[in-house]
Amino acid sequence: MNKKVTVYSTPTCPFCIRAKQFLKDNNITFEDIDVSADHARAQEMIKRSGQMGVPVIDIEGKMIVGFDKEGIKEALGI
Amino acid sequence: MTYDLIIIGAGPAGITASVYAARKRINFLVVSMDIGGQTAWSGDVENYTGYQFITGPDLSAKFEEHMRTYKVNLKEGEKATKIEVREGVIHVRTDKGEYAAKTVIVASGKKSRELGVPGEREYKNKGLTYCATCDAPLFSGKAVAVIGGGNSALDAALQLLKIASHVYLINITPSLGGDAIMREKVQKSGLVTVMNSSFVTSVAGDKMVKAITVKMAGKEETLAVEGIFVEIGLIPNSGFVKGVDKNAAGEIKVDAYNRTNIPGIFAAGDVTDVPEKQIIIAAGEGAKAALGAFRYLNQSR
Numbered sequence: 001m002n003k004k005v006t007v008y009s010t011p012t013c014p015f016c017i018r019a020k021q022f023l024k025d026n027n028i029t030f031e032d033i034d035v036s037a038d039h040a041r042a043q044e045m046i047k048r049s050g051q052m053g054v055p056v057i058d059i060e061g062k063m064i065v066g067f068d069k070e071g072i073k074e075a076l077g078i
Numbered sequence: 079m080t081y082d083l084i085i086i087g088a089g090p091a092g093i094t095a096s097v098y099a100a101r102k103r104i105n106f107l108v109v110s111m112d113i114g115g116q117t118a119w120s121g122d123v124e125n126y127t128g129y130q131f132i133t134g135p136d137l138s139a140k141f142e143e144h145m146r147t148y149k150v151n152l153k154e155g156e157k158a159t160k161i162e163v164r165e166g167v168i169h170v171r172t173d174k175g176e177y178a179a180k181t182v183i184v185a186s187g188k189k190s191r192e193l194g195v196p197g198e199r200e201y202k203n204k205g206l207t208y209c210a211t212c213d214a215p216l217f218s219g220k221a222v223a224v225i226g227g228g229n230s231a232l233d234a235a236l237q238l239l240k241i242a243s244h245v246y247l248i249n250i251t252p253s254l255g256g257d258a259i260m261r262e263k264v265q266k267s268g269l270v271t272v273m274n275s276s277f278v279t280s281v282a283g284d285k286m287v288k289a290i291t292v293k294m295a296g297k298e299e300t301l302a303v304e305g306i307f308v309e310i311g312l313i314p315n316s317g318f319v320k321g322v323d324k325n326a327a328g329e330i331k332v333d334a335y336n337r338t339n340i341p342g343i344f345a346a347g348d349v350t351d352v353p354e355k356q357i358i359i360a361a362g363e364g365a366k367a368a369l370g371a372f373r374y375l376n377q378s379r
Contacts, residue, residue, distance in 0.1 A: 012211050014133075018135055039218070052204060053207060
């Protein structure tokens, strides 16, 4: 079963680019939210993750802060 | 088992060393916290020969792809914590294990210098950040402070003045450094307050940053800000390497063959005292270090 994955990112953030590339390389589909353009979703990210750094990756409700490859793999079960 | 070589770090220096080591058929291991090092953090790169223009993440991806064309034994997400030589064998301890080798290349690079003030650790990523390129867009409409007076601080201020309501530039020296062209842009903007000869004494807030306290001419002043961008330079990741000679900045001293004062321990890239910290120089130094290690292994056989 495919897990619901959301990536909160900014276009200029190198680790966001790498995190999204990592998901693509593993054939994971995800919703990509540009928090620099979408203020409401930015607030949602800050509220839900309790911090302001990007990227934040939401995997079925589990919030992973930063490009934590091991954390992402574990949450996705890959 | 004892490897011929352990490479610590996988930035431009470590990755290039691993490509050279693989091609020399050296039995080696790479231990690294991340891949790409500071290159992965960089914005646009326009001075890496062969690429007129490439972004930092793309160049990192190219480096990684090149390394992975060889069967490289890579321990990613592992932090080296200690290197010691026992009975002629070099032992590298990490937060996850211990490995032994005849030679080591330290290519662990540099990291952002911290302010070292109360509140800094608590509010990291809660309004305080070391990566303006990453996080600046989250601070639109907010008052922010940039700490530093060099090019990276000016760059952060320039990014922020497009979106923030106000930017305080807190600079410890009597006047701003960096390139004149950037300095002028910052000084011309009505949104930036430059505070020279001033330094940060604390960071405060509730869940997120709310204020920063700055000392200027002996007087403390608290500024209401929601974002703090620390851009006060870099320090070498050399603390875990004991017994090797370092300069006053903590950079590992190497000779023209990338040898340290300890036989079998080599170093390359930004962690060393080699002048000019550039991606292309780090890559070249990584190649030299791998060839140096190869020569050393042949001679000690």
